[in-house]
Amino acid sequence: METLYLIFIDPFVQMAIEPAFLAEVLIGGLMSGVMYSLVALGFVLIFKASGIFNFAQGVFVLFAALNFVGLMDLGVHPILAFIITLGIMTALAFAVDRLVLRPLVNQNPIILFMATIGIAFFLEGFGESIWGGDVRPVRVGIPDTALFWETGFGEILVLSSDLFAGVIAAFLVTVLALFFHFTPVGRALRAVADDHQAALSVGIPLNNIWVIVWAVAGFVALVAGIMWGAKLGVQFALSTIALKALPVLILGGFTSIPGAIIGGLIVGAGEKLFENYWGLPLLGGATEEWFAYIVAMIFLFFRPQGLFGEKIIERV
Amino acid sequence: MFTKKLVTAGVAAAIAAGAVGVVQAEEGQFIPALTYRTGPYAPGGIPTANGFTDYFRLVNERDGGVNGVKFIVEECEYGYETDRGVECYDRLKDKHGGATVISPYSTGTTYALIDKATADKIPILSMGYGRTSAADGRVFPYIFNFPATYWSQATAVVQYIANEMGGLEALKGQRFAFIYLDHPYGKEPIPTLDILAERFGFTYDKYPVPFATGTEQKSIWLQIRRTKPAYVIMWGWGVMNATAVKEAANIKFDMSKFIGNWWSASEQDVLPAGDGAIGYKGATFNGSGTDYKIFEDIMGVSGLSDDGDRGTVLYNRGMVNAAYIVEAVRLAQEKYGKGKRVTGEQVRWAFENLDLSAEDIEGLGLTGLMPPTKVTCLNHEGTSPAILIQQWNGKTWEIITDWIPAMTDVVRPLIEQDAAQYAQENNITPRTCS
Numbered sequence: 132m133e134t135l136y137l138i139f140i141d142p143f144v145q146m147a148i149e150p151a152f153l154a155e156v157l158i159g160g161l162m163s164g165v166m167y168s169l170v171a172l173g174f175v176l177i178f179k180a181s182g183i184f185n186f187a188q189g190v191f192v193l194f195a196a197l198n199f200v201g202l203m204d205l206g207v208h209p210i211l212a213f214i215i216t217l218g219i220m221t222a223l224a225f226a227v228d229r230l231v232l233r234p235l236v237n238q239n240p241i242i243l244f245m246a247t248i249g250i251a252f253f254l255e256g257f258g259e260s261i262w263g264g265d266v267r268p269v270r271v272g273i274p275d276t277a278l279f280w281e282t283g284f285g286e287i288l289v290l291s292s293d294l295f296a297g298v299i300a301a302f303l304v305t306v307l308a309l310f311f312h313f314t315p316v317g318r319a320l321r322a323v324a325d326d327h328q329a330a331l332s333v334g335i336p337l338n339n340i341w342v343i344v345w346a347v348a349g350f351v352a353l354v355a356g357i358m359w360g361a362k363l364g365v366q367f368a369l370s371t372i373a374l375k376a377l378p379v380l381i382l383g384g385f386t387s388i389p390g391a392i393i394g395g396l397i398v399g400a401g402e403k404l405f406e407n408y409w410g411l412p413l414l415g416g417a418t419e420e421w422f423a424y425i426v427a428m429i430f431l432f433f434r435p436q437g438l439f440g441e442k443i444i445e446r447v
Numbered sequence: 448m449f450t451k452k453l454v455t456a457g458v459a460a461a462i463a464a465g466a467v468g469v470v471q472a473e474e475g476q477f478i479p480a481l482t483y484r485t486g487p488y489a490p491g492g493i494p495t496a497n498g499f500t501d502y503f504r505l506v507n508e509r510d511g512g513v514n515g516v517k518f519i520v521e522e523c524e525y526g527y528e529t530d531r532g533v534e535c536y537d538r539l540k541d542k543h544g545g546a547t548v549i550s551p552y553s554t555g556t557t558y559a560l561i562d563k564a565t566a567d568k569i570p571i572l573s574m575g576y577g578r579t580s581a582a583d584g585r586v587f588p589y590i591f592n593f594p595a596t597y598w599s600q601a602t603a604v605v606q607y608i609a610n611e612m613g614g615l616e617a618l619k620g621q622r623f624a625f626i627y628l629d630h631p632y633g634k635e636p637i638p639t640l641d642i643l644a645e646r647f648g649f650t651y652d653k654y655p656v657p658f659a660t661g662t663e664q665k666s667i668w669l670q671i672r673r674t675k676p677a678y679v680i681m682w683g684w685g686v687m688n689a690t691a692v693k694e695a696a697n698i699k700f701d702m703s704k705f706i707g708n709w710w711s712a713s714e715q716d717v718l719p720a721g722d723g724a725i726g727y728k729g730a731t732f733n734g735s736g737t738d739y740k741i742f743e744d745i746m747g748v749s750g751l752s753d754d755g756d757r758g759t760v761l762y763n764r765g766m767v768n769a770a771y772i773v774e775a776v777r778l779a780q781e782k783y784g785k786g787k788r789v790t791g792e793q794v795r796w797a798f799e800n801l802d803l804s805a806e807d808i809e810g811l812g813l814t815g816l817m818p819p820t821k822v823t824c825l826n827h828e829g830t831s832p833a834i835l836i837q838q839w840n841g842k843t844w845e846i847i848t849d850w851i852p853a854m855t856d857v858v859r860p861l862i863e864q865d866a867a868q869y870a871q872e873n874n875i876t877p878r879t880c881s
Binding site: 149152155156159160163256259263264265266267268277288290363364366367368371372403406407410411415416417419420 | 484486487489490629653654655662663669672686689697698699715718719
């Protein structure tokens with residue numbers, strides 16, 4: 132009986148008694164969700180354009196951030212470091228296209244997926260061999276102070292770095308949306324995403340498109356890496372944290388940019404609420420590591436294409 | 448340095464994960480070095496590995512080894528993964544005439560190796576980590592954890608908090624928080640803290656941090672902000688520590704009330720948080736900095752590590768670990784033959800008869816870096832476990848207390864009880880230590 136009370140009654144009583152704490156948990160969760168969304172965007176871009184699930188996207192985040200902060204540590208100005216890293220990520224996109232994707236064209240999707248796992252392991256080791264395994268703080272002027280917001284029902288803590296990440300994510304989504312809808316390259320990307328054969332038949336060069344989309348995904352990874360790095364320091368764990376984008380994609384849909392954002396917010400808020408009101412009191416904590424995956428699994432039962440994904444119907 | 452790293456990156460990529468680097472090739476006293484220079488735990492693994500290997504280089508180059516027997520050190524990268532640590536042990540234990548001693552730098556790996564190393568007659572020196580009850584040498588003849596165990600450390604930290612609050616009586620009714628890595632290492636002091644809580648009348652909230660990343664701590668710190676514990680004690684490692692210090696600074700927690708154990712209080716743990724880390728405290732048993740005689744000797748030694756971590760808390764601890772091994776080998780040679788290679792079994796004898804006085808340590812140029820240590824057959828923890836408390840001032844760690852003795856009256860019965868249970872479960876007949 133007591134267990135039932137702790138599961139179904141007590142959490143809601145706590146929420147009602149301490150609304151300020153509930154608000155803190157919710158805001159903190161939503162802000163974490165924004166960070167997951169930033170990573171998920173990269174997955175979506177590549178999947179939309181090429182149908183490849185790029186398992187290495189999480190490592191792209193780490194690799195981009197490592198290069199950025201590594202260059203800064205060598206005395207390079209942050210803006211120049213950003214441009215050079217963007218160049219490195221574009222070069223990486225070329226390399227992936229020439230060395231991995233082209234030789235494997237027309238192969239089964241699982242082969243391409245396995246190839247991206249290989250890319251992930253290579254980049255992880257390569258990046259760490261060059262830049263080392265220490266935690267490297269990112270100091271690019273991102274505000275990193277705690278703001279205490281006095282409300283009628285108590286004081287609420289909000290981190291300025293979280294708010295900044297939210298603004299950046301919104302900006303990035305807007306830029307990507309404009310890019311996809313109003314530029315020739317963006318329209319070509321959408322055409323390729325809709326139908327490869329049809330896109331080829333109207334003269335869209337598939338190979339160039341793939342390089343562009345992988346480079347754009349590299350840019351998104353760089354932004355996500357800087358944001359994560361400013362929050363936690365650039366560190367090896369980033370590639371593992373970035374995998375949290377997987378349940379985000381399952382929730383939001385693999386082909387939807389708004390889905391990546393909404394999915395991220397649901398996962399972020401959900402895991403923090405669960406940890407604080409159910410995980411810590413009932414299960415001893417540390418539920419954030421698996422909560423999102425359980426939610427994703429449940430989602431798969433009822434809506435496998437995600438909230439905004441396209442329902443794929445294959446006629447036999 | 449960057450160019451050098453770039454070149455070595457190509458080689459490293461070719462060798463791939465689990466690369467083994469031979470430090471010295473000639474025959475001699477073989478020391479396998481289980482290291483983790485990659486992964487989320489590399490921030491702690493790199494300086495400890497550097498200090499450990501550099502000390503052997505120093506002894507080889509300065510002294511020609513021990514009575515002419517040089518050390519062969521071979522690294523095996525295991526990423527702080529227990530299964531890979533065991534694999535490294537199996538791969539290295541018979542090389543170069545057999546391993547002398549193993550220092551895994553991981554409680555999980557130490558646990559996994561207890562039976563194997565005992566069967567292979569290779570002593571494990573889990574210096575300040577590992578299975579606490581291995582301090583009972585009657586049941587664990589090959590496992591050593593001096594100069595103090597986790598349980599002793601936990602009692603000394605609580606003693607320090609009591610001293611700060613006005614005595615042990617002041618602990619009554621207090622609420623603390625214990626944030627720990629969700630791993631055998633992080634869980635190790637919990638039985639002791641439970642007993643201390645019962646004995647002194649305080650309560651504490653446990654906050655496990657997931658092992659895979661070590662960074663999922665947002666909820667924990669929101670809870671700490673909500674519950675306002677009098678002190679937060681941390682048993683962390685790797686990137687978990689830096690994240691915790693940063694999160695604590697974010698919620699404006701009084702850093703002087705935040706105490707890490709000796710694996711949670713190094714430069715790597717506080718630098719990422721910037722000025723927010725000022726005031727953070729940690730336990731230690733070794734000094735930091737390079738203002739010690741040993742660092743005069745080390746200047747000019749060839750082939751040393753160049754990661755810029757010389758003099759950091761963990762680099763120095765790696766050196767201390769190696770120094771204990773070198774002195775045990777020296778002692779074993781005195782009994783079994785000077786100038787001869789000694790076996791793991793002979794080094795085990797030496798560990799059990801190790802008695803490093805303040806004068807001995809001064810002779811080694813290590814005064815202030817390691818505590819006087821006396822180990823016995825019965826007590827593998829050392830006969831006087833104690834800790835120092837250090838505090839981060841924004842630039843360096845400052846020692847702010849004298850040695851705080853562990854509550855051995857609490858810890859030793861627990862050790863013997865746990866060891867006896869282990870002996871019973873594993874059909875071990877404890878040897879007599881007379």
